[in-house]
Structure formats: C-alpha cells, structure tokens
Amino acid sequence: MNHTIVALVDDVPGVLNRVASLFRRRSFNIESLAVGHTENPGVSRMTIVVDSDDTSILRLISYLYKLVNVIQVEDLTTKPCVTRDLALIKVKADTENRAQITQIVDVFRARIVDISNSSFIVEITGDEEKIEGFIEVLRPIGIIEMVRTGRVVLARGAAPLYASEKIIDTEKLATAAG
Amino acid sequence: MKLTGAQIVWECLQREGVEVVFGYPGGASLPIYDALHDYNIHHVLVRHEQGAAHMADGYARASGKVGVALATSGPGATNLVTGIATAMMDSVPVVFITAQVHSKLIGYDAFQEVDVTGITLPITKHNYLVTDVKDIAHTLREAFYIARTGRPGPVLVDITKDAQQNSIEYDPDSEPIHLRGYRPTALPVEDDIQKAVTMIHSAKRPVILAGHGVLQSGAMKEVLEFAERTQTPVAMTLLGISGFPASHPLNLGMMGMHGEAWVNHAIQDADLLLAFGMRFDDRVTGDVRRYATHARKIHIDIDPAEINKNVRVDLALVGDLSQTLEQILKHVKPGRHDEWLASINEMKGSSSVRDIQNLPDNGHLYAAHVINDLWNITKGNAVIVTDVGQNQMWTAQYYRQDNPSQFITSGGLGTMGFGLPAGIGAKFGQPDKEVWVICGDGGFQMTQAELATAAQEGIKVNIAILNNGYLGMVRQWQEFFYDRRYSATPMKSPDFIKIADAHGLTGMRVTTRADVETAIQTARETEGTVVIDFRVEKEDSVYPMVPTGSELKEMIRRPLPAAVAVNEAVKVEA
C-alpha cells in the first residue's frame, strides 16, 4: 500500500542524502519525494511516498528517527489531508488542435503558461488521479515533455505537525507489538 | 583566548576527559599533530588506521568511556572504515576524527581527498564535515554527546585543513548542545510496566536473554536482582557475556549458533522470554519462524527500531534497561521455578562440559583445553579480548567470565583482526588488569603489525594464538557443508616466536597440554607483551553448532568417543 510519510528535518547539507540512503539501505522503494522549506527557519519538510505494508512503515519511521537530523516523522496516509501534485506538460499545439487543447485545459482547471508556434506548456495541480486523467487525455495529442513535483500534503485543521511534541510513538509500537 | 582550530580540537578532547588517542598522522592532519605538543593527552602511534579504530573501540568497551581515533584524509580515513563498521554493529561509543583537504579543494578530487562523510554515512551513528573553525568546538561536543548517549555508537568528525589552521576566540561554553531531532532517552509508560509484571508473574518457564545492552546500560545489578528475585535463568548473547556472573547458579551460558544444548533447549521450551538489551540477531535465533514458538516475548531496548525487527514480540518496553528494570522491580514479587530450573539442570548435567570431556585423549593439544586452563590459572579474572572464528567461540564457551566489561569481542560484524588492536586498547582502558588476546593464526596476521605498537608503548598484553594451520571456522563450514573440500583455508604461517623476537618481545610455543600451564604462568610473569603459539588440533570444530536456517534444537554435536558412545547416546536421547 502507498504510504505518505512527512518528515521534518534539519535544513543542513547532506540531509537528503541521509534520508535517501536510509531508504535504499533498508530496501524501501521511494515512489516520490518532495523537499522544501517550511514556516520554521532551519527546518525542511520532506514528503515521501513509499509502497509498503503497515508494520514495515512503523519500522521505517523508527529507522528515520535514528537519524540525528530528523526532527519529526508522521504517517499521513489515513489522516484527513489536502494532497497535491503539480505537473508541467509541454504538448504539441498546432493551429488545428489549439482550440481542442484549450477546451481540455478548461475542463481540468489547468492553465496554459507558455505558448510557442508549435507547443503549449500547461500547468495543472491537484491530486494524482486528476493529473493522471489529464495526462491520459493529452497523450494522444502529443506530449513532448513533462515534469511532476510528486505528492505534497498538509493535514486538515489548524494544528501544525510541528506542534506535536510526542516524538516517537512508543505506545503505537507497543500496540503493534501486542 | 584566540586559538587555532587544531588547538581547539585538543581543548575539546581535554574537556571531554580524553586521556588517550589512537592515531596516525598525515599531510592534512599536520596542524592537529603540531598542536598536540601543548596538550597532556597520550597519543598512541598505530601501524595501520584500522588498528587505531579497533584500539579506540577496545578502549571504549573496557573503560566505558568514549574512545577516540585520529586519521588523516584520504587513505588514512578509508583505512578506518572496517573499524568504524565494527563499532557501529556493536554500538560502541567512539569518536573518529579525520582530517580533510582544504575546504576550497573539496569536490575537486584533490590529492588525498575522499568523501569520508559519504563513505561512512551508513556505518556511523552520525557524522559531520567541519569546514569552518568556528564550528569545531560545538561539533565535537555534539559528537561525544551523540556517541555516548541513547544507543551508543561511532560518530565521525571530518575537519578541513583550513579549519584546523584558522584561529578564533575560543569560548568553551559558547554554544549549548542543541539537537532538535535527537532524543536519546525514553521510558516505558507505567501501563506497559504493569503488563510486563503480570506476564512475569504468570510465567512458568521464563528465560532472560541478556544482551550487550545490559553492559551498556550498566544494568548488571538490576538484572541480577531480577533474576534472583524471580528465579529466572539467564542466557547470554555473545556480547552479553560478562553482564551476568558466569559462576552464578542461574547463569545458563551463551545462546545461539554455538550455544550449549541446554541453553537453546531452554529458550525453545520457554513460555516467557525476557529480552534485555539484545536484538534477536540471526546468530541467536536460528530459523526465526521456529524460534521459541511457545514463548511470549517481552523486549526491553533503548532503540525503538529494534522492536519487531527480527522477532515479533508481545510487549515492547522502549527505554534504558537499568531504569526500566528499576521500574519493574518495584512491582515484581519473588517467584520460584523449581521444576523448570531442575529440568534445565538435568539437561545441563547430561551435557555439561561434555564437549571438553569428549575430546579424544590422543596426546594432541585442544583449543578448549587451552582456554579452560587459562580460565583456571587467571581465576576467571583477566580481561579477555578475542578475534573472530573458532577461537572466539571456544573462548566464549570456556572462559567463564564473572566481571563486567571483561569479555571483548567483535560480535555484529565479526571482524577478523580485531583481537590484537582491541586488546591493546583494552589495556589502556583497564591498565591495572591482566589482558589476554585470544586469536587464530589467520586473524592474528591480519593486524599483526600492531605488535610493534604494543612494543613501542611498552605495554603488556598476553597473546594466545590458537594456531590450527587453517582459517578454522571457514574450514569447519567446509567440513560440515561442503564435503571437506577445503578451499583457500589451509594457511601457512610465519614463525610466531621469531615475529615476537623481531619486535623485542617474548615468544613461546606450546604443543602439548602438559606445557600449557607453565607457558601461561611464564607469560604472566614476563615483562612486556608475550606471544604464545599454541599448536592446537588442526581439524577440530566448535560444537555444538546450529546450522544456519535450522531450529535451535537441531544442532550438530561433537562426535562421541567410541567407548562411551553407546552409553551416552541413551542418556542424551532420554
């Protein structure tokens, strides 16, 4: 099953390497990974999508906590969240299909952000399903190049992740044990 | 006070209470070595950086303090790698300081530049690259703190040459340690303590599995108290040896692949396993699917990542062992397990020292005899440092250690060549103790160069080489599992007496059991490091042995001498 793990980490050189290296070493396969700054100076946020069963994820989280630069880890898979992915797609656009593309873009609430004689760049944000649907529709028209950010998520409600002081959920571990 | 980075390095070490550093200099570490003149820290010049790493490791294990090893950039740093991995696998607190090329040259494949923080990322608890003199002090402070707290481990600090050379105003208390993501301590919740107590009270056939964590947490007293109050027998992992007195009636001995029969039987028949600071390594569980299937399992460990990693447990208590046991001891009532202990003892009686008694009396010298005699002569009181292979297992089986931190061995990584340098380090860690290094002819030659270090330092370690002319443990596997097709295991060795002699040290050779005692006594009385070449039985094997993938009760036993075979077979089957 796909899990969405969010890790708050120290914004220091090499931290991405440490996290990625841990996934490799413990044989976890990263489906997507997005990193960026947060509201707290010196703290970066990683959103990692990984395909694994629930027990392994608990183990993965405790491995992540072994890294000194990892401040907090949360599995947001089953929590209510806003989930987004962003894609930039360069499609073939000649005089004949420009109207058709514009129409599709409207339906999906995407945006055309660049126009050349023979192409558009289209920007779309949304959950992965929506983006995949959009790509499928564009594919027959001719996708020249594409880039995606990978999943980013934010839990719903007012409380930030960082507020939770409970770090290693040893109770959860113990329950999983029992 | 304005100091150079190099001076700050030594200031910091001094502040951490470091008395001895094991190292080897080079171009990039020249400033650090120059500054050493002004500090009262003893530097042991090794012969290979791997030796420095193992010495710092042996020192840490013997003293309970943080060990320190120092190497130059490039090849100096890469030579440390085996030693760092060894310390990592056994959770030993060592701070490795490596010099790095000038910060402006990093990334340009400069002379003797190597990405040592990259290389050691998976084999350190944490590591740092310091390129600015102002970061040296707080980084070293963090490094020591991380190395010794929580589940201990090696930390590497790589310092560029310009950071060593530049000067700043040094204020030791400038920056407090601030590691947001590092929380080394935890304590189980009271609820879980209660659950544990209930499970303990209802157990009929409990066994304690004591690991390295007992020693590292300093929980010897609590484990003893717990075992005695609840009358629970104690089995030990290889690294757990010396955490519980071997002479105690509740001591079972070592578990696992080369554990005694009654220990593994007790584990397989138990209804409650109390795992104290151990991690269910595959060498102790055998086939995990058939491991202690009747037993409920309580796992106490400081590292949450060990919970349910190898074996699924019924209750996990994440926390420091001695503190957690203290909590448990507040509620645990005295218990008795007379029947259970009697049944184990019966098994023990039928196979106790069975292996050593069954050695054929053919005038040959057996390794088991050497270790047994050494134990007798030293009254179980020496610091014992082993290498890896058969010598290690025989020592674990026959040197019954009563004192904590006096059995030192490379468990997790199984690093040949560990013995001699770790023994030298251990001597620095416990200078008043008698230190014996036990190694094979193969492993000794891996780091034999450190004899010169021992000689130069004028320290005394006694080295017993169990010389069987083979890479014995591998030969044993070839005998058992590859039809005795010995491939690359016969080994011709130099004359070890001459080797000792060449170092200005004493060498001896023993070929019969009758001469063992005199040789050991002579070695003890001789000044300086002594090498004894024990010419032991060439094709002897370590018994019992649980082959990989087998269940713990499925062990290969030492073949019985023909005369007693019939009699014994009946007893053992019954």
Ligand SMILES: Cc1ncc(C[n+]2csc(CCOP(=O)(O)OP(=O)(O)O)c2C)c(N)n1
């Ligand atoms: C550095 C290293 N290389 C290889 C091995 C594999 N290995 C394990 S035991 C062993 C044989 C050791 O032979 P020796 O040192 O003579 O000791 P003995 O087993 O005969 O006591 C070998 C080669 C190892 N553990 N470490």
